[in-house]
Amino acid sequence: MLTALLIAPVVAAAAAAVVRSERWRPLVLPALGVAHLALTVGAIATRTRITGANTLQSGLWLRLDAAGSVVLLSLSVLFLLVACYAPAYLRIRSERPNRVIVVCTCLFLCFASLATASQHLGVMWASIEAATLSVTPMIYFNNNPRSLEATWKYLMVGGTGIALALLGTFFLAYSAIAAGDQPSMTYVDLTASVKSFSPAWLRTAFVLLFVGYGTKMGLAPMHTWKPDTYGETPGMVAALMAGGMTSVAFLALMRVVGVMDAAGLGDFARSLLVFMGLLSMVWAAAFMVRQTDLKRMLAYSSVEHMGILIVGLGLGPVALPLVLLHVIGNAIAKASVFLSVGNIRRVFATGSVPGLSGAIRRVPVSAILLLLGFLAATGSPPFSLFLSEFGMVRVAMVSGQWWTAGVFLLALALVFVGFSQTLLQAIFGEPPKDDAPVFRDTWRTTAVPAVGLALVLVLGLWIPAPLQALFTEAQASAQQRSGLTAIPAADASQGQVAP
Amino acid sequence: MTDLLLALVMLINFRLLGSGRIRVIIHTAAFQGVLISAVPLLSGHALSVRLVLLTVGAGLAKGLLIPHLLLRAFANDRVKREVEPPIGYVTSLVLCAAATGLALLVGRNLPIAEGHASVVAVPASLASLFTGLLLLMTRTRAITQATGYLVLENGITIFGLLMVVDVPFFVESSVLLDLVAGVFVMVIVMGHLNRTFTSLDTRQLNRLKEE
Numbered sequence: 001m002l003t004a005l006l007i008a009p010v011v012a013a014a015a016a017a018v019v020r021s022e023r024w025r026p027l028v029l030p031a032l033g034v035a036h037l038a039l040t041v042g043a044i045a046t047r048t049r050i051t052g053a054n055t056l057q058s059g060l061w062l063r064l065d066a067a068g069s070v071v072l073l074s075l076s077v078l079f080l081l082v083a084c085y086a087p088a089y090l091r092i093r094s095e096r097p098n099r100v101i102v103v104c105t106c107l108f109l110c111f112a113s114l115a116t117a118s119q120h121l122g123v124m125w126a127s128i129e130a131a132t133l134s135v136t137p138m139i140y141f142n143n144n145p146r147s148l149e150a151t152w153k154y155l156m157v158g159g160t161g162i163a164l165a166l167l168g169t170f171f172l173a174y175s176a177i178a179a180g181d182q183p184s185m186t187y188v189d190l191t192a193s194v195k196s197f198s199p200a201w202l203r204t205a206f207v208l209l210f211v212g213y214g215t216k217m218g219l220a221p222m223h224t225w226k227p228d229t230y231g232e233t234p235g236m237v238a239a240l241m242a243g244g245m246t247s248v249a250f251l252a253l254m255r256v257v258g259v260m261d262a263a264g265l266g267d268f269a270r271s272l273l274v275f276m277g278l279l280s281m282v283w284a285a286a287f288m289v290r291q292t293d294l295k296r297m298l299a300y301s302s303v304e305h306m307g308i309l310i311v312g313l314g315l316g317p318v319a320l321p322l323v324l325l326h327v328i329g330n331a332i333a334k335a336s337v338f339l340s341v342g343n344i345r346r347v348f349a350t351g352s353v354p355g356l357s358g359a360i361r362r363v364p365v366s367a368i369l370l371l372l373g374f375l376a377a378t379g380s381p382p383f384s385l386f387l388s389e390f391g392m393v394r395v396a397m398v399s400g401q402w403w404t405a406g407v408f409l410l411a412l413a414l415v416f417v418g419f420s421q422t423l424l425q426a427i428f429g430e431p432p433k434d435d436a437p438v439f440r441d442t443w444r445t446t447a448v449p450a451v452g453l454a455l456v457l458v459l460g461l462w463i464p465a466p467l468q469a470l471f472t473e474a475q476a477s478a479q480q481r482s483g484l485t486a487i488p489a490a491d492a493s494q495g496q497v498a499p
Numbered sequence: 500m501t502d503l504l505l506a507l508v509m510l511i512n513f514r515l516l517g518s519g520r521i522r523v524i525i526h527t528a529a530f531q532g533v534l535i536s537a538v539p540l541l542s543g544h545a546l547s548v549r550l551v552l553l554t555v556g557a558g559l560a561k562g563l564l565i566p567h568l569l570l571r572a573f574a575n576d577r578v579k580r581e582v583e584p585p586i587g588y589v590t591s592l593v594l595c596a597a598a599t600g601l602a603l604l605v606g607r608n609l610p611i612a613e614g615h616a617s618v619v620a621v622p623a624s625l626a627s628l629f630t631g632l633l634l635l636m637t638r639t640r641a642i643t644q645a646t647g648y649l650v651l652e653n654g655i656t657i658f659g660l661l662m663v664v665d666v667p668f669f670v671e672s673s674v675l676l677d678l679v680a681g682v683f684v685m686v687i688v689m690g691h692l693n694r695t696f697t698s699l700d701t702r703q704l705n706r707l708k709e710e
Contacts, residue, residue: 122670129677136684145695149704151688156635159648159681166674167628167655170662177662178609185670200609228707287709296709 001043002062002117008035009110016102022094025102026087032106033076033083036113040076044069044470061120061186066474067324070467071251072116074328077455078243079109081335081448082236088444089236089342093141100137101237107134108240115248121185124252125169128216129162135245138237139229150225150232157215157225165212165252168205172259175201187255191262191481202263209256210272216249217306218299219276220283227287230299231351235342238295242302242338243331250309250327257313261482266316273314274404280307281411288418293352294341297422298334301377304415305330311408312392317478319395321471325463326388329376329456333385336452337373340366343446344426346439353422358431365441367427369449374423376456378416384459501542504534505623505657509599512630515650516591519581521642524634525569528646528653531627532561535653538660549668553675557656560675565649565682572689573642576699586637598629620661627654641692641699645685652678 012032019025047064064072086105090098111131118124139154140147169185175197176183184190194202215222230238260269284304291297309330312323343366348356360367376383379390389412396405463471511531518524536557539550573579586594599622606621631654634647659666659674689699696703 120667120670122666123673126670126673126677130673130680133677133680133684137687140688140691143691143695146706148688148691148695149707152641152692152701152704153707155681155685155688156644156648160632160635160651163648163651163655167658170655170658173662173666174658183662185666204609227709231707291709 001039001046002064005036005039005043006110006114006117008032008039009106009113013103013106013110016106017099022098023091026090026098028102029083029086029105030080032109033080036109037076037080040072040113044073045466061123062114062117063119064117065119065187066470066477067251067254067320068116070324070470070474071247071327072113073467074247074331075109075112075116075244077328078239078331078335081332081452082239082339085339085445085448086236088442089234092346092439092445093234096141096143101141101234104134104138105240108138108244112244112248116251119187121169121172121187121190121252121255124255125162125166128165128213128248128252131245131248132158132162132216135237135241138240139233141234141237142232147232150228154225154229157222161212161215161222163212164208164215168208168210168212168256171201171205171208172256175199175205187258190259194259194263197263199263199265202260202265203268206256206260206265206269207272210253210276213249213252213256214276214310217246217253217309218303219306219310220280220303223280223283223303223306226303227293227296227299230302230338231293231296235295235338235345238298239335239338242298242334246302246306247327247331250306250313253310254313258478258481261478264483266482270314270316273310274401275314277307277310277312277314278404278407278411280304280310281415282407283307285411285414285418288415289421291418292354292422294345294356294422294426295338295351297419298337298341301337301415301419302334304411305334305377307411308389308392308408311396311404312388315392315395315399315401315404317475317482318399319392320475320478321468322388322391322395324471324474325384325459326392329384329388329459332452333373333376333383333456336449336456337370337377339445339449339452340370340373343439343441343449344370348432349434353425353429355432356426357429359427361431363439363441365446366449369446369453370423371427372453373449374419376453378419379412382460383453383456385456387460501538502619504538504541505619508534508653508657509619509623509626512595512599512626512650513592515630515646516595516633517588519584519588521573521576521580521640521646522570524581524643524646525566525573528649529562529566531653532565532649532656533558535656535660536561538657542660553668553671556672557675560679561649561653564679568682568686569642569645572645572686572693572699575690575693576640576642578640578698578700581638581640581643582700584638586633591633591637594633595626595630599626602626602629620657624654624657627651627657630654639700639702641685641689641701644701645682645689648685649678649682 012028016028111127114127140151173183178198218226281304284300288300312319344359345351347362379385393405514527540554602622602625631647631651635644
């Protein structure tokens with residue numbers, strides 16, 4: 001099942017490369033999306049659990065664990081949403097050839113899925129790098145000076161980041177050799193034997209891996225590529241990057257933190273995570289307050305959400321179900337908002353207020369969807385991001401980290417204020433008189449963001465039992481790694497994300 | 500033998516930073532890459548098909564394929580040398596010397612496994628890493644920046660040599676593939692940059708910033 005999951009995108013990419021019709025080629029994407037989601041559900045349902053170090057399993061490089069399953073599932077849902085939107089979008093943009101973007105989208109799905117299933121840190125690195133490279137040609141779909149500048153910056157910043165992650169991976173392997181051990185980079189082996197590794201090398205490795213994968217996630221201050229890239233690339237590409245690429249890089253960091261936990265260096269890792277996470281949140285909030293460009297605003301919102309994820313990871317295994325719920329919520333909400341903004345951006349001459357104003361008069365459905373998406377993305381009830389964000393605040397308070405909770409809430413409030421100022425003007429302001437809109441809302445461009453929002457809404461009210469089971473399993477294995485075999489009764493309730 | 504090669508690699512860093520001629524920089528980086536690829540063969544590991552394949556593959560990629568790609572992009576650029584880098588050549592060289600010294604100190608303090616490869620490996624790795632970063636950040640031509648990325652990668656590869664026997668073949672080869680694919684994508688983007696901006700001066704890439 002897993003193999004089919006990885007082969008399907010390659011087949012789709014080949015098909016897309018062969019098809020000559022610009023009009024029919026994008027239809028490969030929804031077909032792939034449906035197949036991939038079906039295979040994902042199948043692979044998760046039939047997967048065998050990974051339990052502890054086991055000679056039979058330790059050699060395996062590809063295997064879905066609970067956390068990987070959640071990320072894969074969110075990736076697959078996100079991809080299906082974007083894929084259903086893509087044909088309509090590419091039809092509108094028929095002046096641009098779409099072979100490259102369609103092929104690269106398929107390849108991205110392949111490498112990102114590979115990353116979620118890789119149990120070998122080297123394979124994980126290689127697949128994330130490959131996913132990065134497959135995203136790059138999509139960034140300059142518009143092929144204008146601004147998008148090319150964004151692509152080059154992404155290549156340089158992202159390339160340096162991913163190179164540092166490789167060095168960190170090597171350091172991690174070397175920490176075994178320096179201690180006279182045989183290095184094995186499979187996750188299961190690492191967590192079983194890392195206790196005896198050299199702590200000096202491990203700490204350095206962690207910092208490098210954090211900077212490397214943090215750059216991929218777009219954590220401040222390594223986020224500089226993000227506003228440029230998301231601002232200049234089509235909404236569907238930004239959605240894939242903000243919801244997919246970042247989640248996969250986050251999964252890599254989760255694995256690395258698991259290794260640090262097993263090494264007994266969890267506290268060192270977590271204090272760094274909480275600090276850097278809060279820094280990203282505050283940094284993003286500061287830049288959102290006076291941001292006038294909608295897409296750049298969303299980019300900073302993404303920086304903020306990456307910060308939230310990192311803080312959640314820093315709060316320890318107790319918060320892990322909330323973190324995983326946030327991964328899903330962020331991926332789908334981001335897709336929805338980016339696609340709505342894309343719809344709105346199309347009927348204005350500019351992407352920023354005050355030129356972009358009064359969207360509700362021109363594309364009323366997209367404007368309302370954006371408003372709802374804004375509420376979802378800023379963590380308003382009853383969307384699932386409310387549950388995950390405020391669940392984390394509660395965990396921080398219960399564990400006595402008042403400063404963390406305080407800064408976290410302050411950043412959320414600032415983001416809400418900053419985001420709403422620009423957004424409300426863009427939606428309800430006076431529309432400019434000079435340019436007449438060419439496009440209107442059609443069900444093809446509005447259905448997908450609407451479905452995405454509905455999903456985030458449902459997740460806020462009801463979490464399906466199998467998903468909850470994945471959360472619990474991921475939490476249990478994280479607890480096992482950090483040496484907490486039994487869940488204290490008082491904390492057990494914190495882990496439940498059911499409302 | 501290995502120590503000698505790696506010392507040479509460190510000296511090459513100075514050549515890279517001291518020159519403004521892009522053709523020289525590309526050739527020098529390629530030479531550095533080939534030297535590094537040859538290290539595993541000369542460091543006394545038991546010869547195996549896997550080792551030879553990796554060495555030959557890395558040598559071909561870094562010595563022929565990648566420089567060829569970069570030189571082709573270079574042929575389309577009208578300006579053949581680095582123009583007014585914000586950090587000058589002399590300053591770069593001084594920085595590189597300082598970084599090399601620091602790398603030697605750091606390398607002495609990190610616990611290296613007994614009987615492993617070479618004492619110069621960690622310093623050579625860190626010094627090349629720094630050189631790559633410096634080229635990447637302070638040079639103004641897109642090709643020099645791409646070459647800087649290559650040197651950065653060279654530095655990381657040196658570190659990888661410390662455990663070349665222990666890293667699975669699949670991982671080693673996919674790292675190499677990713678590098679080639681990365682340079683390939685960079686060259687394609689450079690082609691677009693060249694067409695759109697009529698040159699590869701990255702100082703023109705200044706449209707995107709916060710107001």
